[in-house]
Amino acid sequence: AGATAQSPMEILQGDAPTNWGKWGEDDQVGALNYLGEAEAKNGAGAITSGKTFTLQIPMTSGSGPVFPGRVPTQHFMATDAGVYMAGKAEPAPGGIKYSDDVAFMYLQGTTHVDGLAHAWYGDKVYGGKSEATSVHGHTHADVGEIGKKGIVGRAVLLDVGRHMGSDDLHRLPTETCIHLKDLEATAEAQGTTINKRDILVIRTGSIARFWEEEPDEQWNAMNEPGLCYSKELLSWLDRMETPMIATDNIAVEKVVQQIDGETYIIPLHGALMRDMGVVLSEIWWLDDLAADSAEDGQYSFMLVAAPLKVEQGTGSPVNPVAIK
Ligand code: UVW
Numbered sequence: 001a002g003a004t005a006q007s008p009m010e011i012l013q014g015d016a017p018t019n020w021g022k023w024g025e026d027d028q029v030g031a032l033n034y035l036g037e038a039e040a041k042n043g044a045g046a047i048t049s050g051k052t053f054t055l056q057i058p059m060t061s062g063s064g065p066v067f068p069g070r071v072p073t074q075h076f077m078a079t080d081a082g083v084y085m086a087g088k089a090e091p092a093p094g095g096i097k098y099s100d101d102v103a104f105m106y107l108q109g110t111t112h113v114d115g116l117a118h119a120w121y122g123d124k125v126y127g128g129k130s131e132a133t134s135v136h137g138h139t140h141a142d143v144g145e146i147g148k149k150g151i152v153g154r155a156v157l158l159d160v161g162r163h164m165g166s167d168d169l170h171r172l173p174t175e176t177c178i179h180l181k182d183l184e185a186t187a188e189a190q191g192t193t194i195n196k197r198d199i200l201v202i203r204t205g206s207i208a209r210f211w212e213e214e215p216d217e218q219w220n221a222m223n224e225p226g227l228c229y230s231k232e233l234l235s236w237l238d239r240m241e242t243p244m245i246a247t248d249n250i251a252v253e254k255v256v257q258q259i260d261g262e263t264y265i266i267p268l269h270g271a272l273m274r275d276m277g278v279v280l281s282e283i284w285w286l287d288d289l290a291a292d293s294a295e296d297g298q299y300s301f302m303l304v305a306a307p308l309k310v311e312q313g314t315g316s317p318v319n320p321v322a323i324k
Contacts, residue, residue: 008262009121009270016231017238018275020128027127028145030116030277031243034197035153042197043154043302047323053289055246055305056111056319057207059103065210065283066109067221067250073105107143108315113151113281113307115143118314119269126274137312146279147309147316151244155303155322156198158186159290161205161225169212170290171205174220177228177254178202180236192299199244199303201322202227203286206249226254229267237278245272246281246305246320281305281318289322298324 023033057064061075078100083089091097108114116126117138123131126141133140160178162170163186172178183202187194194200206224226249227233237245245252253268272278293299302323307316 007121008264009267012259012264012267013121013271013275016234016271016275019277020126020275022277025127026140027277028116028141029149030126030141030273030279031241032146032149032151032277032279034241034243035151039153039197043152043304046154046300047302048298049324051292051324053292053322053324054319055284055286055289055322056317057283057285059110059317064110065207065219065221065250066106070106070109073103073109075101075103078102105317107310107313107317108282110317111281111283111285111319112315113143113146113279113305113318114273114315115141115146115313116273116277116279117141118143118273119266120274121270124274126277138314139312142311143307143313143316144309144311147307150304150306151199151279151320152304153197153199153243153302154195155201155246155301156187156192156194157201157203157286157289157293157299157301158183158192159190159203159286159293159299160186161203162290162294163189165205169205169208171209172225174223174225175254176204176225177257178204178226179228180230180233190293190299191297194240197241197243198300199246200242201284201286201303202245202247202252203290204247204249205287207283207285208248208287221250222255224249224255226250227252227268228254229257229259229264229271234271234276237272238276242278244279244281246284248284248286250282252280252282281320284320292324296324
């Protein structure tokens, strides 16, 4: 039998940075290992006023920005005041009444963190483990491992939408591919120093557009702005020991990218998650934090975020908290 042909991703990533084995054979959280006690204290050191921002989008039943193929959360009441009002249930002894609710949701159908085994190419996931560890749930590098560790550190907001956006709402136009030089120019314009091991929070303005345009007609995850794959970006993230990248778009990166004449869908997912173990987190709500930062000029803050401990899960909802 002949050798199996390599996929374009395998060829593209041939000489790219990899962190497999760096934190041990069985490591499950990748570049989050860069966040330890010193980095947590460093995060706390970024706090100046104590102003707090929660960065999850609202979870509205039946509506929300999701990656094509997923559906928004469906929320149902299992029991509510109606049962008492209709005389179908009695209050508990003592008089307490209560409601209960249930949700059907894609765990990546709102603001979420991806486990490192969520996306891969070839037949290996993060750490060089076989893709067989990703059958019927992930027995390696599931999001629950990130839930156990938690994400705590210093973060910087790079408001690329405000720096390069072309409209009053400080949003990047659709189809914009964000390059390393754009991140650097944004940091410079903001007067922000990006330190090693900072969590990068990148604002494009994309998600806000979902509520401003007719979702099914104009907001299209495939065309939304996002990071652009380049070796230069990968090497920089590697040197900066970036633990995680969070964005207010659907996939951190621009979903469809052309590289050397070839079409790739979410190539950075392969390069960052699978090869470098950099954690990706998407669909953040950054407009309030960004407006405040534009006003007071403070773009660094403490970030605290913990996905749920979904054992063997691919992704998990999260409501990150920024403390300035
Ligand atoms: C996909 O990879 C399809 O989704 P996410 O953006 O949640 O990583």
